[in-house]
Amino acid sequence: MRDEVLASSRRAAERGLEALQKQLGSTTAEVARRGVLHSSIYFRLYAERSREGFRQLCNAVASQIGSIEGEASPGYAAALDDMLTEFRQRVLGAFPLPGAGVLDSHARQTFSDLERHLAQEQAGVIEDLRLGVVGGQIMSKLPTVSVDNRGGSAQIAVGGSGNSQTVHGNLQAASGIDTRSLLDILERVRADVDAASLAIEHKEAIGDAVVALEYEAKASEPNSGRVKRWLTKILDIGKDQGLPIARSVIEEYLKRLVTGGG
Incomplete structure (x- = not known):
């Protein structure tokens, strides 16, 4: 396992997170204009876009490893799992839980569902990588040279x-x-x-x-x-x-x- 490949993958993850943060900022501005900020609609949209953005981030990072390391990619599964756990927590940490109030129970249920979905996305990408599959494709056999x-x-x-x-x-x-x-x-x-x-x-x-x-x-x-x-x-x-x-x-x-x- 090469440090420079992990560093390259982390940069891909940071770019993915930055793109997600921009999209979530646009989502917040959009619902604010509609007058439904911190409504059930807002929490649902925020969760949906968080899930999609994290899925794209996971796939981008796995693809980065796969395109560089080929058949050696499964050896990165544990390190990638740790990295994605960090980024998953950063995504979840940005969720706008409102605190005690009339919408608190709905927001917390939406957040709980998001936690579960993000964990499933991550687990699926890692399991595929362990099997030598990235983005639905089996990594070609590339000997260590x-x-x-x-x-x-x-x-x-x-x-x-x-x-x-x-x-x-x-x-x-x-x-x-x-x-x-x-x-x-x-x-x-x-x-x-x-x-x-x-x-x-x-x-x-x-x-x-x-x-x-x-x-x-x-x-x-x-x-x-x-x-x-x-x-x-x-x-x-x-x-x-x-x-x-x-x-x-x-x-x-x-x-x-x-x-x-x-």
Whole structure:
């Protein structure tokens, strides 16, 4: 289990919680305009949107782990369970219980139902992860691979068995992915992001993509679809923010992936 993957997952959870908090703020403003603040309608809407937001948060965090770790994802179940418990308590802590009053019993029943539903959402995601299932999909089998490809020849240990193999020159996976070039691009991306005036959420999103791509580069059979998806995400963030983050080298690399050029 890797600390950087857990850190990436926590950032995904924080983004999910931030999105939920914004939606709940909009819900409160909406019912206030309608003159039904702290009514049964308000509590019901607040609970429904809390449940949906937490479900999305759970799925986003599990998907983050699954996209990076593949078959190794079940090993993160216990750590993810602890993390989601923390975020579940933060969601529940924001519920607007009114205190003693005419609506108190209704609000507390709604809150009790929400507690149960959030616990069920979390338990379902964790159980799926333990079974190697994320978002309804079985994680592809990706062997544990350690690669040191600096300086020409590479030492590769596959499956943790202690076996190693020396490969001369740049690594070219069977999928046609030039892993040395990919790792060089990621170094360029990190440098560009460090120098860029980007909001923290954009830097974190690019950092998450880099972590996922580094995993693919170190796999014996990198998944070209995932490589394309994560590189495209980096490109899109750069374009949206008006910053050409390694744009030319990423576009050239993606072009080679599509055409099969070496």
